[in-house]
Amino acid sequence: MSTGTYAPRPGAAPVGRMIAAQAALETRMLLRNGEQLLLTVIIPSLLLVLFSTVDIVDTGAGEAVDFLAPGVLALAVMSTAFTGQAIATGFERRYGVLKRLAASPLPRWALMSAKTLAVLVTEVLQVALLTVIALALGWSPHGNPLSVAVLLVLGTAAFSGLGLLMAGTLRAEATLAAANLVFLLLLVGGGVMVPLEKFGAAGDVLAYLPISALSGGLRDVLQHGAAMPWGDALVLAVWAVLGLGAAARFFRWE
Numbered sequence: 001m002s003t004g005t006y007a008p009r010p011g012a013a014p015v016g017r018m019i020a021a022q023a024a025l026e027t028r029m030l031l032r033n034g035e036q037l038l039l040t041v042i043i044p045s046l047l048l049v050l051f052s053t054v055d056i057v058d059t060g061a062g063e064a065v066d067f068l069a070p071g072v073l074a075l076a077v078m079s080t081a082f083t084g085q086a087i088a089t090g091f092e093r094r095y096g097v098l099k100r101l102a103a104s105p106l107p108r109w110a111l112m113s114a115k116t117l118a119v120l121v122t123e124v125l126q127v128a129l130l131t132v133i134a135l136a137l138g139w140s141p142h143g144n145p146l147s148v149a150v151l152l153v154l155g156t157a158a159f160s161g162l163g164l165l166m167a168g169t170l171r172a173e174a175t176l177a178a179a180n181l182v183f184l185l186l187l188v189g190g191g192v193m194v195p196l197e198k199f200g201a202a203g204d205v206l207a208y209l210p211i212s213a214l215s216g217g218l219r220d221v222l223q224h225g226a227a228m229p230w231g232d233a234l235v236l237a238v239w240a241v242l243g244l245g246a247a248a249r250f251f252r253w254e
Contacts, residue, residue, distance in 0.1 A: 013105075015107065015110055018105065018106050018110060018114075019106075019110050019113050019114045019117070020114075022106060022110070022111060022114035023113075023114040023115075023117035023118050023121070025114075026114055026115055026117075026118030027117075027118040027121045027122060029088070029118075030080075030084065030088070030118055030119075030122050031122070033084075033088070035087070036080075036084045036088070039079040039080075039083055039084050039183070040076065040079050040080045040084055040122060040126055041126065041129065043075075043079070044072050044075050044076045044079065044126070044130060045129065045130065045133055047068075047072060047075070047193065048065070048068055048069065048072045048130060048133055048134060048137070049133065049137070051064065051068050051193055052064050052065040052068055052134075052137045053137070057193055057194055058195075058198075059195065060195060062223075063138055063139075063140070065134055065137045065138055065139045066139060066140060066222075066223050067195075067219065067223060068134075068193065069130070069131075069134040069139045069141070069222065070215055070218035070219040070221075070222045070223060071191065071192035071193060071215040071218075071219065072130055072134075072192065073126075073127060073130055073152075073215075073218055074155065074190075074192060074211055074214040074215035074218055075187060075192050075211070075215075076123065076126040076127065076130060077123055077126075077152060077155045077156055077159060077214060078155075078159050078183065078186065078210075078211055078214075079183065080119050080122050080123055080126065081119050081123070081155070081156045081158075081159035081160045081163060082159035082160070082162055082163040082179065082182070082183070083163070083179045083180065083182070083183045084163075085115065085119060085159075085160060085163040085164065085167070086162075086163035086164070086166045086167045086175050086178075086179040087167075087175060087176050087179050087180075088167075089115070089163070089164060089167035089168070090166070090167040090170065090171075090172040090175035090176065090179075091172045091175075091176075093167060093168065093172065093252070093253065093254070094171070094172035096254075098111075098253050098254075099253055099254050102253050108253075112164070115160075115164075116156075116160055119156060119160060120156060123152065123156060127152070141222045141223075142221070142222060142223065142224070142225035143220075143221035143222050143224075143225045143226065144221065144227070144228070147221045147227065147228045147229075148218060148221055148222065150228065150233065151214060151217045151218055151221070151229075151232070151233060151236065152214075152218075154214075154233055154236035154237055154240060155210065155213075155214040155236055157236075157240035157243075157244060158210045158214075158236050158237075158239035158240040158243055159210060159243075160243070160244070161239070161240055161242070161243020161244035161245070161246070161247050162210070162239070162243040162247075163179070164243075164244075164247040164251060165243055165246045165247040165250065165251070166178060166179060167251075168247060168250060168251030168252050168253075169250050169251070169252065186209065186211040189206055189209075190206065190209055190211035190212045190215060191203075191206065191207070191211070191212045191215045191216055192211065192215050196212060196216070207235075208235055210235070210236055210239040213231075213232040213233075213235035213236050213239075214232070214236060216229070216232050217229040217232030217233060217236070220232070
């Protein structure tokens, strides 16, 4: 037996393996956090059931769930990619977690990639759950699933960029307050539960918000069976580029 047969081989693992391990950890942390579950699962599910079964808001002709389901899917993306990620990352930054991870062999871009993967995994679970609930309530979706997937990915990129920008520039307490406030404001004025037409002339401006573009685009496809809504996709793409670019430029690790 030669010397050193059982000697360790020091060195970083392949980047792909590190990203996968970190993404799995981030996903478990997201799913174990009670506040995250409230934002990502409980609130969207309750809103979908409540507004679909109780005549609170005039959603126009047809079944209420046909209007509400796409909006709630958009809300789920925002709650995970923006609100939840901003709060979690903000406190990780405050407690020095990000600083320590930045000193590890895991590159910073790989850490952000792992966080994005964790968000996508969580969103898949959200979409599956909300789809089951909506179908049980009588939802009849239409359209091309590929168009839906493209919109969801663009929405995730847009909200992730904005969430990381907030978490990387504000204090953790300010991020907590601001993220929850933005969530409530966009829930009310983002076309999720209330048609933008109800806001009059302001609806034309609100349509350029990322939540409005995502909910409107999903509604065009899933409710009306339209092809890819390129206008809404462009709005989301612009927000994604601006948000991710600003986050990469101004994010502070300490």
